[in-house]
Amino acid sequence: MSKTRIYELAKELGVSNKDLMGKLQGMGVEVSSHMGVLDANIVEKVKGLYRPKVEAVEKEIVKKGNVDSKNTQAKHEKSDKPFHKKDESKKEVIKKEENKNEPNKKEPNKNEAVKTNVEKKSGAPKPKSGGNKKDDKNKKGNKKDQKVRENPMERRRREREEEAALMAELEALEAAERAANPNPVMKTIPETITVKDLAEVIGKKGSDLVMNLMKKGKMLTINALLDFDTAATIAQEYNVILEKEEEKDIMETVFAEEVEDDSVLEERPPVVVVMGHVDHGKTSLLDAIRHSSVTKGEAGGITQHIGAYTVQIGGKPITFLDTPGHEAFTAMRMRGAQITDIAILVVAADDGVMPQTVEAINHAKAAGVEIIVAINKMDKPSANPDRVKQELTEFQLLAEDWGGETICVPVSAISQEGIDTLLEMITLVAEMKELRANPNKNARGVIIEAQLDKGRGPVATVLVQSGTLQVGDPIVAGSAYGKIRAMTDDKGRRVKKAGPSTPVEILGLSEVPTAGDGFYVAESDKQARQVAESIIARNRENLIKDTPQKVSLDDLFSQIQSGNMKELNIVVKADVQGSVEAVRQSLERLTNEEVRVRIIHGGVGAITESDVMLASASNAIIIGFNVRPEPAAKAFADEEKVDVRLYRVIYNAIEDVTAAMKGMLDPVFEEKVLGHAEIRQLFKASGVGTIAGSYVKDGKFVRNCQVRILRDNIVIFEGDLESLKRFKDDVKEVAAGYECGLVFKKFNDLKEGDWVEAFTMVEVPR
Numbered sequence: 140m141s142k143t144r145i146y147e148l149a150k151e152l153g154v155s156n157k158d159l160m161g162k163l164q165g166m167g168v169e170v171s172s173h174m175g176v177l178d179a180n181i182v183e184k185v186k187g188l189y190r191p192k193v194e195a196v197e198k199e200i201v202k203k204g205n206v207d208s209k210n211t212q213a214k215h216e217k218s219d220k221p222f223h224k225k226d227e228s229k230k231e232v233i234k235k236e237e238n239k240n241e242p243n244k245k246e247p248n249k250n251e252a253v254k255t256n257v258e259k260k261s262g263a264p265k266p267k268s269g270g271n272k273k274d275d276k277n278k279k280g281n282k283k284d285q286k287v288r289e290n291p292m293e294r295r296r297r298e299r300e301e302e303a304a305l306m307a308e309l310e311a312l313e314a315a316e317r318a319a320n321p322n323p324v325m326k327t328i329p330e331t332i333t334v335k336d337l338a339e340v341i342g343k344k345g346s347d348l349v350m351n352l353m354k355k356g357k358m359l360t361i362n363a364l365l366d367f368d369t370a371a372t373i374a375q376e377y378n379v380i381l382e383k384e385e386e387k388d389i390m391e392t393v394f395a396e397e398v399e400d401d402s403v404l405e406e407r408p409p410v411v412v413v414m415g416h417v418d419h420g421k422t423s424l425l426d427a428i429r430h431s432s433v434t435k436g437e438a439g440g441i442t443q444h445i446g447a448y449t450v451q452i453g454g455k456p457i458t459f460l461d462t463p464g465h466e467a468f469t470a471m472r473m474r475g476a477q478i479t480d481i482a483i484l485v486v487a488a489d490d491g492v493m494p495q496t497v498e499a500i501n502h503a504k505a506a507g508v509e510i511i512v513a514i515n516k517m518d519k520p521s522a523n524p525d526r527v528k529q530e531l532t533e534f535q536l537l538a539e540d541w542g543g544e545t546i547c548v549p550v551s552a553i554s555q556e557g558i559d560t561l562l563e564m565i566t567l568v569a570e571m572k573e574l575r576a577n578p579n580k581n582a583r584g585v586i587i588e589a590q591l592d593k594g595r596g597p598v599a600t601v602l603v604q605s606g607t608l609q610v611g612d613p614i615v616a617g618s619a620y621g622k623i624r625a626m627t628d629d630k631g632r633r634v635k636k637a638g639p640s641t642p643v644e645i646l647g648l649s650e651v652p653t654a655g656d657g658f659y660v661a662e663s664d665k666q667a668r669q670v671a672e673s674i675i676a677r678n679r680e681n682l683i684k685d686t687p688q689k690v691s692l693d694d695l696f697s698q699i700q701s702g703n704m705k706e707l708n709i710v711v712k713a714d715v716q717g718s719v720e721a722v723r724q725s726l727e728r729l730t731n732e733e734v735r736v737r738i739i740h741g742g743v744g745a746i747t748e749s750d751v752m753l754a755s756a757s758n759a760i761i762i763g764f765n766v767r768p769e770p771a772a773k774a775f776a777d778e779e780k781v782d783v784r785l786y787r788v789i790y791n792a793i794e795d796v797t798a799a800m801k802g803m804l805d806p807v808f809e810e811k812v813l814g815h816a817e818i819r820q821l822f823k824a825s826g827v828g829t830i831a832g833s834y835v836k837d838g839k840f841v842r843n844c845q846v847r848i849l850r851d852n853i854v855i856f857e858g859d860l861e862s863l864k865r866f867k868d869d870v871k872e873v874a875a876g877y878e879c880g881l882v883f884k885k886f887n888d889l890k891e892g893d894w895v896e897a898f899t900m901v902e903v904p905r
């Protein structure tokens with residue numbers, strides 16, 4: 140019967156001699172040293188004792204999914220198949236499991252462990268046969284016989300061979316691992332991440348990651364926050380490459396353009412503005428409308444004034460903006476607020492179409508707003524509605540009863556005549572326009588007016604455009620933000636909600652917002668504050684960067700080329716109506732396939748702030764004939780970067796616009812001062828004239844430059860330099876600190892002490 144020494148069996152089982160000897164003693168086998176010899180039946184018993192533990196550990200690993208069952212089986216059957224990394228982890232577990240039983244035991248080195256495992260599974264150090272278990276068992280028996288017969292030399296050689304074979308297997312294992320995972324996994328994470336979340340990203344258990352970090356000397360809890368770089372370094376170990384998530388612009392989140400599905404849209408009331416010439420009855424009409432609804436039983440108040448109000452007509456609400464006039468309307472538009480659906484154009488029946496009526500028409504048209512004409516003061520004996528209708532035809536507003544499409548309603552704000560009809564017409568037009576909005580979402584809208592109330596703080600009237608505004612909503616409007624503390628409707632009643640087209644007064648903003656600013660409901664108070672802060676920062680930047688340039692003749696061509704410009708809007712102001720019409724016709728005729736030239740407003744008189752406002756809101760240029768901008772309008776145009784061109788001859792304006800459209804405007808020249816010289820002595824030379832002996836004080840004088848001569852700071856001559864001399868010679872240039880002789884073209888009336896300024900005209904890029 141074959142005999143096995145204790146140390147040989149210990150090696151075969153991958154346990155320490157001490158461990159094995161302990162086990163043997165427990166079995167009642169007498170052992171004195173690790174050189175002791177064991178009978179085969181004892182060896183089998185010992186192996187039987189160790190096997191369940193090994194198998195249990197293996198089963199556990201399979202259960203954990205660390206080893207796929209197929210692989211395990213294959214490995215039990217085919218020991219010549221290359222190892223997988225998973226086997227390695229299994230070996231680690233086996234080792235740990237065994238070490239647990241014997242805490243003092245030194246861990247065998249990696250290769251030994253691998254070897255032991257191979258031996259355990261195959262029953263032979265490195266069998267090359269792919270035979271069945273039975274065969275293996277037989278071989279095992281042979282091997283033991285062989286071991287017993289081996290002399291120490293042979294044994295060492297065999298061990299070296301086994302080791303080499305195992306090393307080769309290890310290498311193969313690593314290669315297989317690399318082949319199985321050729322590319323690292325890419326994942327994105329935010330700027331910071333908790334250990335737990337990072338574990339999830341790299342597909343590990345949080346506790347495992349904590350352990351790993353601990354081994355590296357980093358004592359972190361599962362909820363500890365890691366910065367991106369630390370997280371990336373850790374992830375790399377797991378073959379995961381991390382990238383930083385792009386920070387989503389909070390402004391984009393809040394201001395994202397709304398694309399609404401048709402199914403979520405519901406009918407909303409129209410928003411109406413009243414416009415017209417001064418004294419034609421805008422305010423009276425708004426009062427009459429409000430009054431008519433109050434007398435029809437609407438409780439509350441005429442007294443309450445919140446910048447907008449809603450009236451009910453046949454159960455259908457209409458919202459009126461309480462600030463009449465096209466300036467207020469365009470000022471809002473200039474700030475980007477498009478809130479009006481319908482404009483009521485008030486024309487006094489006894490006065491007819493007047494300059495501001497024309498402005499109102501053009502402002503409304505430029506905004507693409509539907510116009511309903513209210514022919515007012517019909518109670519007056521001098522009322523002549525037909526004349527009004529006639530005059531309106533000049534502005535492409537043809538009354539319905541004259542075969543056109545413009546609704547004209549004769550009314551009297553004083554006698555209330557026709558007010559009901561006017562309101563009915565508004566609801567009719569609104570229906571035709573199919574005004575709709577989604578009420579079931581966070582609200583958005585516009586600040587209509589705002590002020591600081593001593594007791595209540597910033598108070599703002601807002602018009603909800605979509606969604607439903609609610610008390611408690613975190614709101615942001617320009618640089619103002621806050622949680623809505625309270626809401627009041629136009630009748631002075633406390634309300635909790637306000638849907639589309641509803642005006643309400645709100646409390647709770649951090650500061651007074653600007654009329655025309657949009658308001659948005661944010662996801663949280665924090666987000667509202669962050670957005671407001673971003674807006675403040677952006678405004679600060681804009682102050683430095685300045686307002687963006689609007690369209691100008693100078694860059695018209697490049698804008699046409701880039702496809703940004705499909706329409707050239709122009710406001711024309713002239714000294715007489717004839718010029719306005721002449722210019723309108725000539726300019727509109729320049730329309731070509733690429734650009735439509737559109738005169739959005741034409742009028743007689745100086746260029747006003749209202750003109751600049753319209754131009755700014757409609758991205759238009761202003762052309763003036765024999766008129767100048769009012770001082771305030773000039774400053775306003777500079778501020779708004781509106782291009783204002785002034786001409787005395789219509790032809791020049793047409794020529795400029797034509798050239799601008801073709802990108803062929805004449806180059807622009809700018810004066811550049813070269814230097815100054817003082818005339819110190821005068822000489823007369825026959826055939827030359829007067830030579831001014833001068834001293835160049837600063838800069839330089841060059842041949843053929845232009846000059847202006849100043850006497851007591853008054854320009855007495857401006858023209859060309861005939862010749863520039865140093866002593867008797869003509870020279871190209873004389874620098875500061877040198878004397879020279881100057882001769883001026885066709886000018887000799889000089890005095891000693893006169894100053895000469897040399898300048899040249901240089902072309903500047905447009």
Ligand SMILES: Nc1nc2c(ncn2[C@@H]2O[C@H](COP(=O)(O)OP(=O)(O)OP(=O)(O)O)[C@@H](O)[C@H]2O)c(=O)[nH]1
Pocket residue numbers: 415416417418419420421422423424463515516517518519550551552553554
């Ligand atoms: N007879 C008569 N007078 C009217 C009517 N509507 C307004 N008025 C008078 O016309 C004058 C001007 O009316 P407002 O309502 O102030 O006109 P407005 O267009 O608001 O004027 P501004 O605010 O200055 O632009 C007032 O004296 C009104 O009493 C009307 O239907 N009939």
